[in-house]
Amino acid sequence: MFKKILVSNRGEIALRVLTSLQDHDIRSVVTASDPDLNSAVTRRADEVLHLPGQQALKTYLNIELIIEKAVDLGVDAIHPGYGFLSENHLFAQAAEDAGIAFIGPSAQQMLSYGDKLRARAIANKTDTPIIKGTDEEFSPEELKEAAMEIGFPLLIKASAGGGGRGIRYVSKIEELEQQIEMAKSEAKLAFNDDRIYLEKFIANGRHIEVQIMGTGDGTIYHFGERDCTMQRKNQKLIEESPAPISRQKAKEFYESAINLTSETNYKNAGTVEFLYDPKTEEHYFLEVNARIQVEHPVTEMVTNEDLIWRQLQVAAGEDLDIDQKRIRIKGHAIEARIYAEDPYQNFIPSPGKISRIQHPIGAGVRVDSAIEDGSIVTPFYDSMISKLIVQAQTRDAAIRKMSSTLDKYLVSGVHTTIPYIRKLINSSNFKDNKYHTKYLDTYETHIPKRIIEMARVIAAFTSRGIHTGEEDKEVDQISKWRTSAWPKY
Numbered sequence: 001m002f003k004k005i006l007v008s009n010r011g012e013i014a015l016r017v018l019t020s021l022q023d024h025d026i027r028s029v030v031t032a033s034d035p036d037l038n039s040a041v042t043r044r045a046d047e048v049l050h051l052p053g054q055q056a057l058k059t060y061l062n063i064e065l066i067i068e069k070a071v072d073l074g075v076d077a078i079h080p081g082y083g084f085l086s087e088n089h090l091f092a093q094a095a096e097d098a099g100i101a102f103i104g105p106s107a108q109q110m111l112s113y114g115d116k117l118r119a120r121a122i123a124n125k126t127d128t129p130i131i132k133g134t135d136e137e138f139s140p141e142e143l144k145e146a147a148m149e150i151g152f153p154l155l156i157k158a159s160a161g162g163g164g165r166g167i168r169y170v171s172k173i174e175e176l177e178q179q180i181e182m183a184k185s186e187a188k189l190a191f192n193d194d195r196i197y198l199e200k201f202i203a204n205g206r207h208i209e210v211q212i213m214g215t216g217d218g219t220i221y222h223f224g225e226r227d228c229t230m231q232r233k234n235q236k237l238i239e240e241s242p243a244p245i246s247r248q249k250a251k252e253f254y255e256s257a258i259n260l261t262s263e264t265n266y267k268n269a270g271t272v273e274f275l276y277d278p279k280t281e282e283h284y285f286l287e288v289n290a291r292i293q294v295e296h297p298v299t300e301m302v303t304n305e306d307l308i309w310r311q312l313q314v315a316a317g318e319d320l321d322i323d324q325k326r327i328r329i330k331g332h333a334i335e336a337r338i339y340a341e342d343p344y345q346n347f348i349p350s351p352g353k354i355s356r357i358q359h360p361i362g363a364g365v366r367v368d369s370a371i372e373d374g375s376i377v378t379p380f381y382d383s384m385i386s387k388l389i390v391q392a393q394t395r396d397a398a399i400r401k402m403s404s405t406l407d408k409y410l411v412s413g414v415h416t417t418i419p420y421i422r423k424l425i426n427s428s429n430f431k432d433n434k435y436h437t438k439y440l441d442t443y444e445t446h447i448p449k450r451i452i453e454m455a456r457v458i459a460a461f462t463s464r465g466i467h468t469g470e471e472d473k474e475v476d477q478i479s480k481w482r483t484s485a486w487p488k489y
Contacts, residue, residue, distance in 0.1 A: 012370045130285045224242055351383075366391075
């Protein structure tokens, strides 16, 4: 096993990886830009690799600087977390060239799965069902002909896309040319790669994904599936495991995921994502995320597995000592991502100082966060401040627990999406599984005006950083008002 590992990331995922390292007495180093130098993450690590600056491009995305300093610090391996350089094949290759193990798939596998057109080719080769679309790069005129054959509505997707970026919805042929130009421009800006492809849009689809761990010799283990359908503009907000589908259908997802990844002798953690059409009960391959996922805690909760530790074992060449039949899903877990955003002002970011934060605690409750009293939410990085995960015996019980736990979550100093998540969790459509991947894109228009105004009043109070005396009573009254009012809508 490795002696010293660099965690090349920040925030809650860096803290999560550090926890597993400390559980197994592995020395840790963590990267930190100027805004993150005095954080809960840096205080937890054994050493800090300072990346001067604030912007991600000069810090957490600076491959040359990170590798150079990693060599100087004598680390054995690098864990990239998720986001930033986690799926950058150049970073993985640079680490390997420097004699440092990369805790993730190989650079070649990242290339194969990170490029959506290449991934579709692998799916075709393994007879994994894919959505009707284009499987190679076409000229604008060829794309127009292909669009007519595929039919509308359809999606334009960036071949190098990820994280919900580089996706455009097209409802009719008249919109195609402009949307292609916009998609290519967005893809070039976000990924320095303007290649795109077309894909048939499936209405009322659900997003189901399978957590896998490959050993590199063709052996693939799965750790159940997750439902990540509750999204806003292709960004996941709520995830759960197991998915509310039949166990027979779940087995079909497992088989597809294993067939697809065993073809390339996939190594380390990965997530195979599918779109499920409840009407036809057909599923279609979307992509492979060649890294640990943001939503991995829901899987850990129901399987009682430490997926980060499993990643380390695979990277170090150790025997996983896993029996697929013994990996059991117990109970039901739900994760809610909490962002420093104002959901009643078009989700604009709400950077600032966290004057007070009180994470909920209790049996079956887990909070992954690096935020504490006095933390600064900067405009330089992602605005997610925590992940709240709950587990119970059944889905209904998990929903109730999530609702009651959200009521105990106090954040002052910035706006958050907590009231919005509470509303979604308590909605009849969520409880009855009557939603799809595009459901939330129009959901905001369903919120009564008086509820929006109520939320703004609440936000005005809670952003004042109230701590003691009569003002605490004021916050308590607002909490009761919020708790009683929101679930009704």
